[in-house]
Amino acid sequence: MATPPAETGPTSVESHLAEILAAIRPLPPVMSGLAETEGCVLAEDVTASTPLPSFDNSAMDGYAVQARDLEGATDAAPVTLPVTGEIAAGDTASYKVTPECCVRIMTGALLPAGADAVVPVELTDGGTSRVAFRQPVAPGAAIRRRGDDVAKGDVLLTAGTGIGSVELALLAAAGVGSALVRPRPRMAVISTGNELAEPGTPIIPGRIWESNSFMLAAAARQAGAVAHRHRISDDPAGVLAAIDEQLPRADLLVTTGGVSMGGEHDVVKAALAALGTVTFRKVAMQPGMPQGFGTVGPRQTPIFTLPGNPVSAYVSFQIFVRPALRSLQGLPPQRFSSLRAVLAGAVRSPQGRRSFLRGILDADEGTVTPLTGQASHQLGALAQANVLIIVPEQVVTMDVGDPAEVVRLP
């Protein structure tokens, strides 16, 4: 009779994640053109090489004046001044405001020498050769001073900042044409299984449509990665060939399937165990117990072997792969913040395993409803869920009204 597989105690979720993160180094930074930094993470502080604004300019369309000239202006006795010039935004010529004169000026235009205030056109008669002012103006009014947004040498953005729309705008406004960033990680998903058929093609009993690679590639993109999907059949040589093929163009590899207890059918386990650089273990969680992690190839590329059940693969991605992708980007690995909600239905969980159950959070009510269909192949409930309900390892049942920890799904 054959020997049953060796039983070792399962590893905790935290230990497994800690081992993963200890093996991940942030991607080497690359100097990227500004537009290409979107979605990347700064690898160094960026400081302002010039103040912002870089010159005193007008905050309004109006007239640049010397404030003391308007001191006595009233409705009854307006002050009328000759308009000696007009400065458009972008005009780089030299203009000057002399006493008892003024210059028409547009928003953003360079403040002329001699001027100490701008009067908005709405507060005047809008004249072109001469203009009447009916009220005084405070010195400094409607002027944006050089450096009032950012001083020269100020840190605009610190290393570790993710570049979104506003960060991009700040870099652009400061004239930054390129920046040293950690790029989006490239992730290859390899889905294994002789049972897998491409969606849209016919199947017969025994076969299923492949879904994991679509799901995980999309989840990786949502986490900021560049991802591509591959589907292969069950064959250890094929698994190794697919990995070899992806290694040059991936910073992280994910396989799904082929890692359970089926011996020679577990092609991923069989293929990678031989390399000796990937550890397979049980993790004390449900779904997602069979986990594998290690490195492959000349660059020691991290590889995750996720279970083939789609809900297991999804939960494993969120709990283990997503933090790894963030680490590759130089971001803190965890972004999910958990919150507490009151259970609107009872839940069960196996002793000694942390359960991640699919639920619907009603944030206004502070309640969470566990969904029907919690088995690891049941995508229907996952598609309805907006949170995972976490049931700790030592807890086997929780009742209606109990407070539960939940994490929002992205």
Add this chain to the structure above:
Amino acid sequence: MATPPAETGPTSVESHLAEILAAIRPLPPVMSGLAETEGCVLAEDVTASTPLPSFDNSAMDGYAVQARDLEGATDAAPVTLPVTGEIAAGDTASYKVTPECCVRIMTGALLPAGADAVVPVELTDGGTSRVAFRQPVAPGAAIRRRGDDVAKGDVLLTAGTGIGSVELALLAAAGVGSALVRPRPRMAVISTGNELAEPGTPIIPGRIWESNSFMLAAAARQAGAVAHRHRISDDPAGVLAAIDEQLPRADLLVTTGGVSMGGEHDVVKAALAALGTVTFRKVAMQPGMPQGFGTVGPRQTPIFTLPGNPVSAYVSFQIFVRPALRSLQGLPPQRFSSLRAVLAGAVRSPQGRRSFLRGILDADEGTVTPLTGQASHQLGALAQANVLIIVPEQVVTMDVGDPAEVVRLP
């Protein structure tokens, strides 16, 4: 003397947004291959053409048995059965379990005729020709029944659902090879101004680096659009030419700059006012008062003329353009939910205008700190902000300790 510009009362934020949304029709749906539906919105309900799972299958690696054969099994008196076959996942051949026999079966493999339970390999001695069972098994154990996830004809996803990773997985698992979706809207950003220089190039006083088009294109992508940026100088003919050029490849146009009170310098206003299909108005908000919206071209493409100050442009995008992009996708226009937080600093707001001030929300403490640098050109504060603090039209000051409405920035 010239006539001052006509003054009309400002329009409320709600009225302006309502006019915009009334003019927006969802994009025509297109049939897209599954992978291409990511980020799109379903234009019709998708129902399951087959139950999921589509056949009874094993939830574990183990042995398919007739449960009654193991009724008396104990540690002391195990039941040993011959193994008459082995079924791998993906195997589509016909197998049968006869009384007092069993068949080795892998996770996901088609349940053989005659079997009514699966015993996981961990609970056996793992034998290949004969296997010993030391406990009984309940009928139905470790079997996933046809349809236990999704029944044939069930609505998998409803019209209006955005396709993310899990939705993609559910469609894939149900064999859906293509779906009718509303595509990502294509948005062109045209930034105008003679003062604008490309980041990374040298400037002289009077000129600034262009930032709006980078910011708005990235914000649009974050909102699910496909966006491209363009920078042109101040010239009404150039504005119309740029719009004409973008019309065939944009579902929505955004210009920035050229819409204030500067007469002939307001090239966007000058160019579009002549068409008669774009309305320019003041909206009772700060920043972002000068707004323009209308339609252009043969397809009545919506166009927004946003102010040129970057903070004004950003706030205008979030308040007006983002809901329009969502409407084009067939999504409900508003997604931002506001929350209440206690002010950690005093704020001021002009009478009659709704202010959107930049602040930092401390969600744990429930407090919000207004940032220094609230002028509409000050990107530094915007880059630090995680919320906008909303000060209602009729309020001019709010004090430390006052509750304020805040909306999170994406």
